[in-house]
Amino acid sequence: MSDFLHHFEKIKVKDQAIANYLEQIGIEKWSRANFSVIRYNIMTSNNAESFNNTSRDARKYTITTLAEFLRYTLQTWFFERRTLAMESNKPLPKKIEKKLEDRIEAAKILIVQPLSHYKFYVIDGDRDGQVNLQIKTCNCRRFDFTGLPCTHALAATLSRRINLYSLCSWYYTVDSWLCSYAETIYPVENEE
Known part of the structure; x- marks a missing residue:
């Protein structure tokens, strides 16, 4: 702030x-x-842009062909994302795991001063952090904004041997990912 x-x-x-x-x-x-709510560091406009780029040429089709193209595209995307999520052997998707791994490396050199069982003062030499693991906050606000532990919070978890996955928002989990693409999109059958 x-x-x-x-x-x-x-x-x-x-x-x-x-x-x-x-x-x-x-x-x-x-x-x-x-922001009054967590935004999870995700911009939905990327999805819209991707969809617009994919369907750009299809816009000149008849309405029924366009609808079929859009259905097939969504069906394919849902299947591919569901398959990727099911192949994951960790609680979080690869990109999120990598982000946390990078933060953990940076967190290893920070100095952690416990204030209470869940509260910590973390010295990083640039911008120190006051972390509360119980309510998942840090005064750097990165933890609060994204729902993922910041470097300060990860330093605190390392000092206490706390499961870092318990600090990640459910919205980043593979389970959430699977739920997002759980529905099956079926073709529309011909009426005869």
Whole structure:
């Protein structure tokens, strides 16, 4: 939050009218530091862009052919993603596992000072973190924003030998991934 305030002050100095406009529309609507809900670091516009790119040429088809093309595309995507999720042998998808592995490596050199059973002060030499593993927060706000433990939180888990997967939001799990693509998309049968 302090980073946000620092940068927002710069905006105010540069152009007060823009700062007023941003405050008027509601900071919680455009600033990740002020979102009222976890956004899971996922932008759904990527899915829409991908779908638009895939269907660009199909738009010139008749409506029934277009509908069949869209059905087949979704059917294929659901099957491929379901298959990928079922092949996973870890609780989290590969990309998320890699992200956590990188953070764990960085967390190994941090200094952890326990404050209580679930609260820690983590010194990283740049921006220290106050972590509460019970409510899954850190004052760097990365843990809060994404639903994945930040480097500070991972340093705390390493010092206490806590299962890091218990700190990850269910929305990042392979189980969640499977649920997202659980439905089967069937072809429309010919009426005769």
